[in-house]
Amino acid sequence: MLSFIRSDLSDLKAYTPHPETAMEGVSATPIRRDRLDTNESPYDLPAELKQKLGWTYEQLIETNRYPDGTHHSLREAIAEYVNESAGLSAGAIAPSQLSVGNGSDELIRSILIATCLNGQGSILVADPTFSMYAILAQTLGIEAIAVGRHEENFAIDLDAAQQALETQKNPPIRVIFVVHPNSPTANALTPAEIDWLRAIPDNILVVVDEAYFEFSQTTLVGELKQHPNWAILRTFSKAFRLAAMRVGYAIAHPDLIAALEKIRLPYNLPSFSQVAAELAMQQRSHLLASIPETLAERDRLYQSLSNLSGLTVWPSSANFIYLRGDRQTPLDLARLAAELKTRGTLVRYTCDGLRVTVGTPSENQRTLENFQGLLGASS
Numbered sequence: 102m103l104s105f106i107r108s109d110l111s112d113l114k115a116y117t118p119h120p121e122t123a124m125e126g127v128s129a130t131p132i133r134r135d136r137l138d139t140n141e142s143p144y145d146l147p148a149e150l151k152q153k154l155g156w157t158y159e160q161l162i163e164t165n166r167y168p169d170g171t172h173h174s175l176r177e178a179i180a181e182y183v184n185e186s187a188g189l190s191a192g193a194i195a196p197s198q199l200s201v202g203n204g205s206d207e208l209i210r211s212i213l214i215a216t217c218l219n220g221q222g223s224i225l226v227a228d229p230t231f232s233m234y235a236i237l238a239q240t241l242g243i244e245a246i247a248v249g250r251h252e253e254n255f256a257i258d259l260d261a262a263q264q265a266l267e268t269q270k271n272p273p274i275r276v277i278f279v280v281h282p283n284s285p286t287a288n289a290l291t292p293a294e295i296d297w298l299r300a301i302p303d304n305i306l307v308v309v310d311e312a313y314f315e316f317s318q319t320t321l322v323g324e325l326k327q328h329p330n331w332a333i334l335r336t337f338s339k340a341f342r343l344a345a346m347r348v349g350y351a352i353a354h355p356d357l358i359a360a361l362e363k364i365r366l367p368y369n370l371p372s373f374s375q376v377a378a379e380l381a382m383q384q385r386s387h388l389l390a391s392i393p394e395t396l397a398e399r400d401r402l403y404q405s406l407s408n409l410s411g412l413t414v415w416p417s418s419a420n421f422i423y424l425r426g427d428r429q430t431p432l433d434l435a436r437l438a439a440e441l442k443t444r445g446t447l448v449r450y451t452c453d454g455l456r457v458t459v460g461t462p463s464e465n466q467r468t469l470e471n472f473q474g475l476l477g478a479s480s
Contacts (some may be wrong), residue, residue: 113239116232135467137458138449140284140313140421142342144391144461150384157376168372172201175375178382179350183335186314187322194322198352200361201378203369205312205334205349210237211364212276212332215357216306217243222275225265227257229285229452231310234278246274255286255415255423259297266305277301280310282317285449285456287417289319303330306357313419315340315392316399322352329354339420341381341388346374395420399459405469406457409476425454437475444471 118139146154169175176196183194202208216222223244226234235245248261257279266274279298282289290298290309298307309321311333325331332353338344348370351361381388402422407414411430415423426432438450446468449456459465 107242109242110240113236116236133445135446135460135464137460137464137468138447138456139344140339140419140456140458141344142339142391142395142420143459143464144342146342147387150380150387154373154377154380158373162372162376166372167368168370168375170368172370172375175201175379175382176350178379182382182385183322183352187320189323194325194352195355197355198325198358200351200353200358200365201370202349202351202365203374204338204347205310205336206233206237207365207369208334208349208351208361209233209278209308210241211361212306212308212351213238213241213243214364215360216275217241217272220272222272223270224276224278225262225274226278227262229255229283229454230278231280231284232451244272246270250286254291255283255288256291257294257297259293262297266301274305276306276308278308278310280312281319281321282313282418284312284419285421285451285454286415286423287419287421288415289317289418290321295321298331299324299328301330305330307331308334310334312336312339315389316396316420317418319418325352325354329356332357337378337381340392341378341385343374343377343381346377348374348378394462395459398462398465402457402459402465402469406472409472411476421456421458423454423456440475441468441471444474446471 176199179199180194180196184191200208202211213224217224217238218241223246224234224238225246225248227250228247229250235247238245246265248265249258250256251258279290279294301307307328307330309331311320312335314320314335320333321331322333325333332351335350335352337346337348351358399417399420399422403414403417406412406422406424411426411432413425413427417423426434434453434455435450438448438455441448457468460468
């Protein structure tokens with residue numbers, strides 16, 4: 102490494118998105134590529150909404166002007182949706198309780214800067230989980246303490262987590278990150294886990310990542326008033342089909358939001374992204390109408406994959422499924438992922454398992470056929 106670069110970065114493994122050359126080196130070029138490795142929606146924005154965005158870009162957005170750095174109208178629209186979707190009264194969550202980021206990643210980074218930087222704290226995660234918590238912490242020189250999960254249902258090992266909190270550390274744990282439902286394992290928080298979070302002392306921030314809320318329909322937003330040390334993260338990248346726009350938001354106590362706003366880079370969200378997110382809020386009933394089909398397809402994938410020999414498949418509360426090889430018939434899942442790729446199906450090999458995003462019905466059918474063909478051929 103160059104001498105002016107921090108030496109600890111040599112041990113850091115960057116997050117690996119799916120590359121544009123994901124099919125490079127594949128023999129017999131496939132007819133299509135089913136991208137089921139990043140938990141995106143399989144559906145693009147409807148053509149009429151794309152046309153409306155195109156008109157807005159052409160007629161209303163001045164590219165020589167900075168975007169709205171306050172996100173005022175977008176925060177009002179999000180607050181209305183959050184209250185509506187959680188069954189809360191109008192105004193229960195106010196715009197002052199929202200911070201909008203360039204994806205949830207920016208918000209995670211801002212939370213870490215606001216709480217743990219300069220040796221003031223460390224974070225606690227339960228592996229396997231979303232890798233960016235630890236990656237972003239390590240880029241800032243913040244220690245990430247990991248505890249395990251119970252393999253039968255991937256619930257957090259609460260005894261280990263509580264012990265980690267009670268063990269004297271320097272710096273102390275200042276933030277706990279949980280995902281509801283978790284990625285890559287797709288399990289929602291259990292009642293025991295939620296009770297544990299409710300008992301966390303007020304001097305520790307609990308971040309509940311609800312990126313897949315629209316699929317699970319389970320949220321802790323209604324408890325924020327009782328827990329000022331809680332923050333909830335959401336995204337437009339999944340159910341709202343705006344992964345290309347990079348829009349995420351945090352819901353939290355106004356004082357935490359004020360701190361995040363101090364840290365947020367000015368004009369962090371382009372005008373086009375803001376307009377797209379506002380349009381998604383206006384058209385939310387239309388965009389979310391595909392959710393029942395996704396859930397039905399998820400259940401079909403789960404049942405069909407569970408019937409294949411050699412696989413252990415876990416129930417899902419999200420728009421993806423997690424599986425591993427069973428103990429009786431060990432599988433080389435990295436190789437299986439590579440072989441699926443040669444057939445045009447991209448899945449994510451992570452944490453000794455495969456994460457399979459729920460696609461369109463035709464994509465899911467091809468996925469099942471490819472799994473059946475490969476596992477049948479190897480048996």
